[in-house]
Amino acid sequence: MSKINKAIGEIQNLTQMAEQDQWMNRIHPLVKLLLTVMYIGVTVSFDKYDFSGVLSMAVYPIIIFILSDLSFKNALYRMRVVLPVVCIVGVFNPFFDKEVAGYIELGTTADGVMRTLVVTGGVVSMLSLMVKGFLTVTAAYILIATTTIEKICYALRLIHVPKIIVTEILLIYRYITLLLTEAKRVVQAYSLRAPGQNGIKFSAWGSLVGQMLIRSMDRAENVYDSMCLRGFDGEFFIGEKVAFRGRDAAFLLSGIVVFVVFRCFPVFEMVGELF
Amino acid sequence: MSHIHINVENLEFAYDRVKDTRKDDSQDNRIIKDVSFRACENDSIGIIGANGVGKSTLLKLLVGLELNFTGQIRVEEIPLEKKTLSRVREKIGYVFQDSDSQLFMTNVYQDVAFAPRNYGLPQEEVDRRVKNALSSVHIEHLRDKPVHALSGGEKKLVSIATILSMIPDIILMDEPSAALDPKNRRNLINILNEFDHMKIITSHDLDFIWDTCNRILLMADGQIVADGTPDEILKNKELLEANGLELPLSLMQR
Ligand SMILES: Nc1ncnc2c1ncn2[C@@H]1O[C@H](COP(=O)(O)OP(=O)(O)OP(=O)(O)O)[C@@H](O)[C@H]1O
Ligand SMILES: [Mg+2]
Numbered sequence: 001m002s003k004i005n006k007a008i009g010e011i012q013n014l015t016q017m018a019e020q021d022q023w024m025n026r027i028h029p030l031v032k033l034l035l036t037v038m039y040i041g042v043t044v045s046f047d048k049y050d051f052s053g054v055l056s057m058a059v060y061p062i063i064i065f066i067l068s069d070l071s072f073k074n075a076l077y078r079m080r081v082v083l084p085v086v087c088i089v090g091v092f093n094p095f096f097d098k099e100v101a102g103y104i105e106l107g108t109t110a111d112g113v114m115r116t117l118v119v120t121g122g123v124v125s126m127l128s129l130m131v132k133g134f135l136t137v138t139a140a141y142i143l144i145a146t147t148t149i150e151k152i153c154y155a156l157r158l159i160h161v162p163k164i165i166v167t168e169i170l171l172i173y174r175y176i177t178l179l180l181t182e183a184k185r186v187v188q189a190y191s192l193r194a195p196g197q198n199g200i201k202f203s204a205w206g207s208l209v210g211q212m213l214i215r216s217m218d219r220a221e222n223v224y225d226s227m228c229l230r231g232f233d234g235e236f237f238i239g240e241k242v243a244f245r246g247r248d249a250a251f252l253l254s255g256i257v258v259f260v261v262f263r264c265f266p267v268f269e270m271v272g273e274l275f
Numbered sequence: 276m277s278h279i280h281i282n283v284e285n286l287e288f289a290y291d292r293v294k295d296t297r298k299d300d301s302q303d304n305r306i307i308k309d310v311s312f313r314a315c316e317n318d319s320i321g322i323i324g325a326n327g328v329g330k331s332t333l334l335k336l337l338v339g340l341e342l343n344f345t346g347q348i349r350v351e352e353i354p355l356e357k358k359t360l361s362r363v364r365e366k367i368g369y370v371f372q373d374s375d376s377q378l379f380m381t382n383v384y385q386d387v388a389f390a391p392r393n394y395g396l397p398q399e400e401v402d403r404r405v406k407n408a409l410s411s412v413h414i415e416h417l418r419d420k421p422v423h424a425l426s427g428g429e430k431k432l433v434s435i436a437t438i439l440s441m442i443p444d445i446i447l448m449d450e451p452s453a454a455l456d457p458k459n460r461r462n463l464i465n466i467l468n469e470f471d472h473m474k475i476i477t478s479h480d481l482d483f484i485w486d487t488c489n490r491i492l493l494m495a496d497g498q499i500v501a502d503g504t505p506d507e508i509l510k511n512k513e514l515l516e517a518n519g520l521e522l523p524l525s526l527m528q529r
Pocket of ligand 2: 372
């Protein structure tokens with residue numbers, strides 16, 4: 001029960017964050033969408049052995065977290081469900097790819113023997129996959145936390161993604177909340193009539209889940225009807241001044257420059273050579 | 276004869292989902308059976324009837340939420356069908372029986388602004404309409420509240436505001452007074468009486484109907500069994516009781 005409430009609360013927090021009036025929220029949604037897509041593309045494109053290159057892409061989320069008032073702690077907390085999945089992705093690489101990629105010196109022992117740790121290609125590629133996963137999820141989080149779903153849909157329409165797909169995305173997003181509220185109601189109604197019972201009896205699961213789905217689908221249909229009755233036809237009108245302004249262009253350009261520089265030059269190594 | 280806003284002729288309708296699976300076509304599953312009526316300018320129609328007689332279904336048909344009906348519905352002379360839907364809906368504001376279904380944006384402002392934005396109005400006009408809609412139901416203070424954090428009655432008032440911002444020619448309301456406290460109920464009566472376009476209201480609250488309507492349609496089992504003035508119908512104890520209703524409280528005391 002309290003878990004459902006928490007989940008509903010999380011979604012609502014996220015939406016409210018996206019609605020705040022911060023500079024990052026005011027950036028044109030299309031700019032944020034494009035940058036996020038580009039960022040994900042660039043990050044994923046690094047070679048799987050290029051760990052330092054992948055790591056250097058962390059610069060974008062770091063800058064955003066510093067400049068905007070997003071909290072990194074909250075971000076980690078909200079992403080906790082997907083992060084383990086991201087970590088599992090590369091976990092078998094070390095077993096398959098045993099080629100030696102390098103050594104790490106651990107110093108010498110008392111009797112003068114050099115101790116080294118062998119790093120295999122598998123370990124490197126596992127780490128870079130994990131970091132890639134983490135960075136892409138973080139970038140998506142930044143987009144969602146600073147842009148309302150309506151604005152994202154609006155941006156998608158600007159680049160001519162078909163109406164039906166965009167509407168579908170919007171409805172799925174809204175459906176999550178509906179499903180959760182329905183789940184809450186059904187569980188509440190059940191527990192009020194089954195006092196002193198911990199959890200839900202297995203025999204009741206089927207009908208409860210069925211009820212939940214039917215009811216939430218009915219409500220989703222109603223919501224869609226309600227949208228259509230008020231003039232919705234697949235186009236999004238987000239109302240606020242959506243003009244493309246100077247600072248949007250500046251943001252987009254600096255993003256692209258950073259991505260290109262970090263993709264084409266081994267920035268970390270170059271900085272290291274300066275010292 | 277004054278201008279006809281809604282013209283319904285021989286309307287029949289059955290929900291797909293309750294079609295009889297036993298292929299026994301003799302079974303009658305029609306929810307609306309041969310309904311005809313005309314609604315003219317200045318009509319404030321109250322649709323009354325026991326639970327499940329088809330009041331909500333009739334309203335849904337009038338805004339085209341269910342399209343596989345037989346018979347004809349004309350709204351402002353436009354025949355209601357798939358390709359005229361958006362033209363018809365621009366003229367009609369419909370308040371759902373269940374306000375949770377009606378509201379879907381994150382805060383009150385966004386929800387009330389949804390329709391005017393969809394009509395492509397400039398931002399100042401959108402703001403003006405939202406302001407007027409909120410103030411006419413006296414909920415300016417809720418403007419920036421998240422919708423999920425409203426009480427049942429507040430949600431009702433917000434859903435009424437969402438259609439007032441459309442400035443519709445016709446208002447359809449399904450059980451508008453349910454969930455409202457006496458003060459807000461009285462406010463709503465005043466709002467409805469000030470709204471000088473055509474409106475159709477369904478309600479079990481016959482006192483509310485008495486205060487807001489000048490014409491009554493009494494429904495039973497998917498049909499209109501009586502059509503007359505409030506005086507003729509709401510004071511007719513035998514007629515009401517035969518159809519599962521009771522005299523309005525305010526009339527009983529006389
Ligand atoms: N989506 C649906 N699918 C199938 N049957 C439905 C559906 N909605 C309503 N019905 C049936 O249609 C009939 C009329 O329902 P409707 O909601 O129009 O009644 P109503 O007069 O508004 O009742 P109430 O006063 O309780 O609101 C009911 O018998 C109901 O079971
Ligand atoms: Mg009803």
